[in-house]
Amino acid sequence: MTSTKGRAEAVLDRHGQTFAEQAGIKLADRPSPLYRLLVLSTLLSARISSDIAVSAARELSKAGFRTPQKMAGATWQQRVDALGRGHYRRYDERTSSMLGDGAELLLDRYGGDLRRLHDDTAGVDELERRLQEFPGIGPSGAAIFCREVQGVWPDVHPYVDSRARDGAERLGLPKSAEKLAEMVSKDDFPRLVAACLRASRDKSVVDDVKKAAGDD
Structure with a gap:
């Protein structure tokens, strides 16, 4: 059984890639x-x-x-x-x-x-609202943008939306943005939040992290 911080490191190591990175965007x-x-x-x-x-x-x-x-x-x-x-x-x-x-x-x-x-x-609330003025960007799209952009717009940090919080809970990590941010460096936080989002969508991510953490 690993510590919560150790679990966060395992999450980063195995699933910590932002969607921007995956798309080849050097943010x-x-x-x-x-x-x-x-x-x-x-x-x-x-x-x-x-x-x-x-x-x-x-x-x-x-x-x-x-x-x-x-x-x-x-x-x-x-x-x-x-x-x-x-x-x-x-x-x-x-x-x-x-x-x-x-x-x-x-x-x-x-x-x-x-x-x-x-x-x-x-x-951040106004930022989300302004983003939703663009065609095709609703609450989920604004959340995606804010999750990723917090790495280069420090005033948005720490940003965790409801879906990422659900994923954090499934991974055995804190749901609070502030407490979750204590787990990793500020630079790594967008990667951790992206991994939490993946965990909210894909049970195999949760199972993989649990196995790596010795929870089986």
């Missing part, structure tokens, strides 16, 4: 990676597997749609084709429209720079 407080995270959050919001959403995000990046300018400048069919290459076919047409509209909104309202949105918000 930083710069316009392009922040925009790519917004796109990824939009894709992950649909009722579709996270692996397919990540694959679609990679294909959109490969197609050159890494900024709102490039996304807005692409044709609807070009976006559909990129989503299709990522096997994001069930929602490809609707999502293509949402991505185009969202890029236009970001350009018109914030000059294409999500840092302006960040600077214009007073607290």
Whole structure:
């Protein structure tokens, strides 16, 4: 039986990859990676597997749609084709429209720079609300964005939404954001929260961690 801190380290070691990392996004407080995270959050919001959403995000990046300018400048069919290459076919047409509209909104309202949105918000609650103004971003999409962005926007840390808290509980970790943050370094916290989210969706993650922790 391992300690709670040891369990957190096992979770990080075995499942601690953020969705941004999985999608090939080197997250930083710069316009392009922040925009790519917004796109990824939009894709992950649909009722579709996270692996397919990540694959679609990679294909959109490969197609050159890494900024709102490039996304807005692409044709609807070009976006559909990129989503299709990522096997994001069930929602490809609707999502293509949402991505185009969202890029236009970001350009018109914030000059294409999500840092302006960040600077214009007073607290996490307002940040979540502003994010939900983008097409395709609901409460779950805003939570995805906040979970990942807290690594580069320190004022968002420590952020844990209800689904990640459920996963933390299943993994035998604290549900409180503050107590969970004590388990790992600030840099590693987004990875831990992503692993908790995976545990809330996939029992095999919980079983794997329990086995590694000697709970069998």
